[in-house]
Amino acid sequence: KAGVTQTPRYLIKTRGQQVTLSCSPISGHRSVSWYQQTPGQGLQFLFEYFSETQRNKGNFPGRFSGRQFSNSRSEMNVSTLELGDSALYLCASSLLGQGGTEAFFGQGTRLTVV
Amino acid sequence: GENVEQHPSTLSVQEGDSAVIKCTYSDSASNYFPWYKQELGKGPQLIIDIRSNVGEKKDQRIAVTLNKTAKHFSLHITETQPEDSAVYFCAASRRHGNNRLAFGKGNQVVVIP
Numbered sequence: 193k194a195g196v197t198q199t200p201r202y203l204i205k206t207r208g209q210q211v212t213l214s215c216s217p218i219s220g221h222r223s224v225s226w227y228q229q230t231p232g233q234g235l236q237f238l239f240e241y242f243s244e245t246q247r248n249k250g251n252f253p254g255r256f257s258g259r260q261f262s263n264s265r266s267e268m269n270v271s272t273l274e275l276g277d278s279a280l281y282l283c284a285s286s287l288l289g290q291g292g293t294e295a296f297f298g299q300g301t302r303l304t305v306v
Numbered sequence: 307g308e309n310v311e312q313h314p315s316t317l318s319v320q321e322g323d324s325a326v327i328k329c330t331y332s333d334s335a336s337n338y339f340p341w342y343k344q345e346l347g348k349g350p351q352l353i354i355d356i357r358s359n360v361g362e363k364k365d366q367r368i369a370v371t372l373n374k375t376a377k378h379f380s381l382h383i384t385e386t387q388p389e390d391s392a393v394y395f396c397a398a399s400r401r402h403g404n405n406r407l408a409f410g411k412g413n414q415v416v417v418i419p
Contacts, residue, residue, distance in 0.1 A: 196349075223405050235350075235395065235409040248406050282349055286405050292338035292357060293405055297349035 194219065196285045196298035204304045210271040213301045217264050217285030224266040225295065226258060229280040238281075241266050273305045308333040310398050312410030320418050325383040327413045329396035332377065336398040339379045340407070341370060344393045353394075354381070386417045 197216040205211050217224050226238040237250040241260035258268040270277055280302050284295040309332040319325045331339075337358035342350035356363045356370045356379065363370050367386075372379040383390055393414050397407040 198349075225405060225407075227407075227409075234411045235397075235407075237406050237408070240405050242405070250406075284407075288405075292399065294340070294352060294355065295405065295407060296352060297342070299347075299349045 196283055196296055198281075198283050198298035198301050200301060201299065202302045202304075204306060205273050206306055207273055207275060209273050210269060211273060211303060212267055212269045213281055213283075213303075215266045215268075215283030215285075215298060217266070217283075218287075218296060221285040221287050221296075222264055223286040223288060223293070224260055224264065225284045225286070226266070226268050227282045227284065227297075228252070229282055229300070230278075235282070238268065270303075275305050278303060278305045308336055308398055308400075308408035310396060310408050310410040312396055312413055314413065315411070316414045316416070318416045318418060319386050321386055321388060323386055325386055325390070325415055325417075327381045327394055327396070327415070328378060329380070329398075329410050330376075330378045331398045331408075333398065333400070333408075334377065335400050336408075337374075338399045339370070339372060340397050341368075341381050342395040342397065344395065344412070350395060383415075386415075388417050388419050391415060391417045 223242045225240040239249045244260045255271045260266045280300045282300045283298045286293040286295045340355035344350045369382045393412045395412045396410045
């Protein structure tokens with residue numbers, strides 16, 4: 193069974209640009225969550241999608257957005273990039289969209305903003 | 307919201323010894339506690355989890371204990387091996403409701419051969 197796939201693995205963008213990251217969950221999983229990982233703040237929750245609906249959002253500015261498609265694949269978008277957005281962005285896939293469900297992470301997308 | 311703290315931040319152990327990482331949480335409604343291992347350049351890997359209806363769970367060389375009264379849970383790794391060297395994260399979430407995990411800041415475990 194294929195794991196969680198995130199593309200691209202690495203990105204370099206310039207301040208002010210926007211970026212779209214992609215996540216394909218494990219087959220059959222309907223919940224996709226996104227996390228930002230930085231050395232200073234650790235792993236922070238961005239948002240969660242279940243059946244194409246955003247069910248929960250973390251404490252991030254509106255520049256961070258996402259969506260989920262009918263096949264459960266998800267994308268997240270960051271507009272007007274800032275240097276502080278440089279981070280590892282991780283996607284987690286879960287079978288169900290409720291707490292207490294095992295979450296499996298992808299390898300992440302390393303975003304560098306210059 | 308939930309606040310999860312991990313101690314110590316770095317742990318060095320001799321190969322073959324045991325390693326213990328402790329976490330505390332603040333939200334009494336949390337009842338799912340997974341542990342993740344992250345190696346350099348990789349995403350976090352789920353290694354074990356525990357739910358609040360049990361106090362201890364074991365899987366080969368790793369075990370997790372939970373004390374709901376004190377709001378803390380611990381990861382125990384026995385007979386450590388060099389491949390156990392990694393960053394370990396604890397997390398917590400509520401069983402009912404959304405699928406949001408609150409993570410600790412992570413522990414760097416170094417196993418010295």
